[in-house]
Amino acid sequence: MENKRDLILLVETATELCSVALSSNGKVIAQKVSREPRSHTSVLSVLTSGLLKDSNVKTNELDAVAVSEGPGSYTGLRVGLSFAKGLCYALSKPLISVGTLDTIASIALENDKVKELIDNLGADNVIIVPMIDARRMEVYTACFSGKGKIISQVEPLVVTQDSFDSLLANKTLLFCGDGSPKVSSLLLSPNAKFIEIELLAHGMAKMAYDKYIKKTFEDLAYFQPFYLKDFIAGKPKKDILRPTL
Numbered sequence: 001m002e003n004k005r006d007l008i009l010l011v012e013t014a015t016e017l018c019s020v021a022l023s024s025n026g027k028v029i030a031q032k033v034s035r036e037p038r039s040h041t042s043v044l045s046v047l048t049s050g051l052l053k054d055s056n057v058k059t060n061e062l063d064a065v066a067v068s069e070g071p072g073s074y075t076g077l078r079v080g081l082s083f084a085k086g087l088c089y090a091l092s093k094p095l096i097s098v099g100t101l102d103t104i105a106s107i108a109l110e111n112d113k114v115k116e117l118i119d120n121l122g123a124d125n126v127i128i129v130p131m132i133d134a135r136r137m138e139v140y141t142a143c144f145s146g147k148g149k150i151i152s153q154v155e156p157l158v159v160t161q162d163s164f165d166s167l168l169a170n171k172t173l174l175f176c177g178d179g180s181p182k183v184s185s186l187l188l189s190p191n192a193k194f195i196e197i198e199l200l201a202h203g204m205a206k207m208a209y210d211k212y213i214k215k216t217f218e219d220l221a222y223f224q225p226f227y228l229k230d231f232i233a234g235k236p237k238k239d240i241l242r243p244t245l
Contacts, residue, residue, distance in 0.1 A: 013080030014072025026209030066208035070226035104130035131179030139179035
């Protein structure tokens with residue numbers, strides 16, 4: 001009897017990068033990426049077709065489709081979800097969502113430099129802070145422990161020089177994601193570290209597989225992306241991250 005492969009298509013469109021990956025039993029077996037800005041609509045189907053062809057997998061062999069939940073680009077998230085829903089409807093397969101910031105944190109924790117930092121300082125002394133670029137000095141962000149557990153609410157944040165002072169006094173904060181470069185000139189504490197992390201679909205694999213095993217699926221008719229900004233329109237906040245450590 002052939003072993004079940006549990007094939008999941010992973011779709012990530014929350015930023016200017018557009019990527020798809022294929023996982024089997026939670027392990028990534030292939031990935032394709034487009035770095036052409038604002039091209040999600042035109043390239044997503046092409047990337048997916050090429051990915052499945054190169055992997056010798058037919059669409060009806062997929063067991064589920066996972067898509068970036070957000071926060072992120074309104075257009076990007078909408079395109080990704082529409083594509084994922086269309087596949088799920090056509091194939092009668094379940095839809096799985098994965099938080100965008102969770103994906104960035106997951107990728108960071110697999111980075112060799114980050115692993116070395118955590119080994120040297122201890123997981124309890126490191127906080128991962130993924131950031132997605134919004135506008136001006138605003139980012140979408142949250143805090144994750146050195147073990148990958150989310151420890152603060154996902155929020156929009158207008159970054160100032162003192163935004164993370166209370167945390168930086170006692171912890172090493174590792175900022176990553178496409179929103180982090182624009183705040184690096186403000187956060188001058190020696191405990192503020194910055195690392196370049198690309199938000200790509202392969203980072204969704206483990207979380208998507210965990211949800212697949214637990215049958216944590218989204219309702220195809222009613223699920224919408226986590227746009228975030230819709231809930232705080234006109235109410236920018238300052239120093240709103242208050243994780244319980």
